[in-house]
Amino acid sequence: MPKPPCDAYTHWLIHHTAPEFLREEGLPPEVWLQQLWRHQRIRRDQLRTVDGRRLSVLHPGFWNREAGPDFQRAVLQYEGELSVVGDVEIDLSVSGWRGHHHQGNPAYRRVILRVVWRARPSETTAGEVRDKEPPVLELEPVLDAPLSELTNWLSCEAPWRLPASTAGMCAGPLRVVSSQEAHRILEQAARSRLARKGSEFEAQARQHGWEQVLWEGLFAALGYKHNAWPMRRLAEVLRPGGPGMASRTWTHLETVQGRVFGLSSFLSSAVTRPSTYWRSLWDVWWRERHEFEGMELPGSVWRWSGIRPINHPHRRLALAAHWLQMTTLGTQLETWITQRLDQSAAAESLMTILQPRQADPYWSKHWTLTSARLERSLPLLGAARATDLAMNVILPWFWVRATLARNDALRARVEERYLEWPAGEDNAVLRLARDRLFGGVRPNLPRTAAIQQGILQVVRDFCDRSDSRCTGCQFPELMRALSG
Numbered sequence: 108m109p110k111p112p113c114d115a116y117t118h119w120l121i122h123h124t125a126p127e128f129l130r131e132e133g134l135p136p137e138v139w140l141q142q143l144w145r146h147q148r149i150r151r152d153q154l155r156t157v158d159g160r161r162l163s164v165l166h167p168g169f170w171n172r173e174a175g176p177d178f179q180r181a182v183l184q185y186e187g188e189l190s191v192v193g194d195v196e197i198d199l200s201v202s203g204w205r206g207h208h209h210q211g212n213p214a215y216r217r218v219i220l221r222v223v224w225r226a227r228p229s230e231t232t233a234g235e236v237r238d239k240e241p242p243v244l245e246l247e248p249v250l251d252a253p254l255s256e257l258t259n260w261l262s263c264e265a266p267w268r269l270p271a272s273t274a275g276m277c278a279g280p281l282r283v284v285s286s287q288e289a290h291r292i293l294e295q296a297a298r299s300r301l302a303r304k305g306s307e308f309e310a311q312a313r314q315h316g317w318e319q320v321l322w323e324g325l326f327a328a329l330g331y332k333h334n335a336w337p338m339r340r341l342a343e344v345l346r347p348g349g350p351g352m353a354s355r356t357w358t359h360l361e362t363v364q365g366r367v368f369g370l371s372s373f374l375s376s377a378v379t380r381p382s383t384y385w386r387s388l389w390d391v392w393w394r395e396r397h398e399f400e401g402m403e404l405p406g407s408v409w410r411w412s413g414i415r416p417i418n419h420p421h422r423r424l425a426l427a428a429h430w431l432q433m434t435t436l437g438t439q440l441e442t443w444i445t446q447r448l449d450q451s452a453a454a455e456s457l458m459t460i461l462q463p464r465q466a467d468p469y470w471s472k473h474w475t476l477t478s479a480r481l482e483r484s485l486p487l488l489g490a491a492r493a494t495d496l497a498m499n500v501i502l503p504w505f506w507v508r509a510t511l512a513r514n515d516a517l518r519a520r521v522e523e524r525y526l527e528w529p530a531g532e533d534n535a536v537l538r539l540a541r542d543r544l545f546g547g548v549r550p551n552l553p554r555t556a557a558i559q560q561g562i563l564q565v566v567r568d569f570c571d572r573s574d575s576r577c578t579g580c581q582f583p584e585l586m587r588a589l590s591g
């Protein structure tokens with residue numbers, strides 16, 4: 108998103124069309140509260156929660172723009188207590204906590220502070236600030252400047268400026284090393300990630316065989332981070348020759364989709380106005396479900412928060428049903444890896460292998476089993492998911508097999524594809540990692556999926572073992588050693 112201009116025109120607009128709340132003592136937009144907390148535009152030495160406790164903010168946490176609390180991994184210290192790590196939720200009022208049903212929501216169980224604009228006296232006395240709920244801090248009384256003065260800054264600068272608290276201790280040393288050095292170290296981290304994924308596959312293959320491990324890996328990757336486990340469980344049931352597959356034919360698409368959706372428990376809840384497609388799946392499942400007894404997943408295993416419509420589990424299952432029909436998927440992948448292809452041809456060819464073989468009239472026009480029909484068509488598999496499948500499953504699986512077989516030529520080809528594969532979709536973890544590692548400066552690095560994998564591996568090996576303040580992290584030391 109391009110940064111809006113902050114010129115004389117914009118300033119005039121802000122001052123002459125001042126938000127209503129400045130004139131009427133109303134409430135500012137919640138996103139302003141987030142920016143004030145994010146940049147700590149508060150008198151940090153004068154913080155007290157509404158129940159009177161003195162509070163020090165050792166780190167405000169990282170701004171979360173996805174589902175869940177607004178700031179994650181904050182480090183706070185309440186008077187007379189040890190520092191605590193947890194999340195911070197921003198709300199306009201104290202009643203927002205219950206109004207938004209955060210109490211009892213597992214995503215909010217690590218909240219250690221609620222930051223509100225102001226608490227009405229009735230809210231602090233009438234039980235809104237309850238014993239077992241996170242303490243509350245009012246923002247308005249502790250701003251470091253009048254809000255009328257902060258308005259320009261909030262509108263023009265705050266959203267675009269990276270707070271000093273975001274950059275990690277490694278940002279300085281990383282700025283000093285050359286881009287070639289940074290590239291080299293991130294590629295080494297990516298290779299380390301490839302080897303670790305490969306050895307996980309090797310361990311699983313000892314129990315279940317190589318084919319099953321690939322199958323489970325592909326299914327789990329379709330579940331993305333939220334639903335990897337239910338998808339993996341389905342792959343266990345629906346593996347070639349497995350309990351769900353035995354002695355059944357898997358050629359008719361709606362029959363396969365009826366079994367897959369039935370096993371996933373998506374056909375068990377009542378639908379008020381079922382579509383013809385839903386009915387056809389139900390007809391299959393109603394006839395066959397006794398044969399799958401004990402294999403059905405409980406509905407509670409699926410997670411729905413923070414999922415974009417394009418990644419909805421229903422769509423992922425529809426694609427998995429197409430794969431179940433393909434008896435030659437494994438053979439095609441074996442051919443693909445042995446072919447000499449340039450990088451774009453390799454990516455295109457993999458997309459073709461993983462695409463459904465036949466038209467899917469329902470899923471090309473619907474987000475979910477019960478959603479309205481769309482005007483435009485949607486592919487069941489996009490380039491971003493194919494990259495994810497290649498980098499996290501297919502290439503590590505081939506790499507470890509080539510390594511164990513001492514097939515150096517094949518191993519070199521897998522590594523070449525891995526290192527040159529075009530970058531995949533950006534995501535919140537990568538964005539935060541780049542902000543922390545490079546301190547908001549855009550690094551001059553190739554746009555490859557391997558660089559993304561390398562950054563994720565640094566997060567796994569260093570950031571995840573430290574805290575928001577980088578306590579005890581050795582990565583800056585490693586960077587300093589590299590830069591001499």
Ligand code: SF4
Nearest residue numbers: 275276277570577580
């Ligand atoms: S924890 Fe380590 S690797 Fe992560 S941002 Fe801090 S210094 Fe960098």
